[in-house]
Amino acid sequence: MIKEIGTVSLPFNDDQIAGLRHALTLLKDREQDILKMRFEDGATFSEVGKRLGISGSRASQIAAKASKKLRH
Secondary structure (H helix, E strand, O other): OOEEEOOEEEOOOHHHHHHHHHHHHOOOHHHHHHHHHHHOOOOOHHHHHHHHOOOHHHHHHHHHHHHHHHHO
16 A cells, blocks of 8 residues: 655555654654655755754754654
């Protein structure tokens, strides 16, 4: 089964999507916002940074930290 998040099609089933959404709730609000903007909206880190009033590189750093948390 293919699910879509923003403009990206993912080969995940409903249970996997539910697990991912739950995992996101374990992140800080700002981390969640950045990952959602990046992967659901398809925004670049530069665009994410502008929306949040931070640099694109800082948005990238926060996203990397959040991704690392999700892996563990």
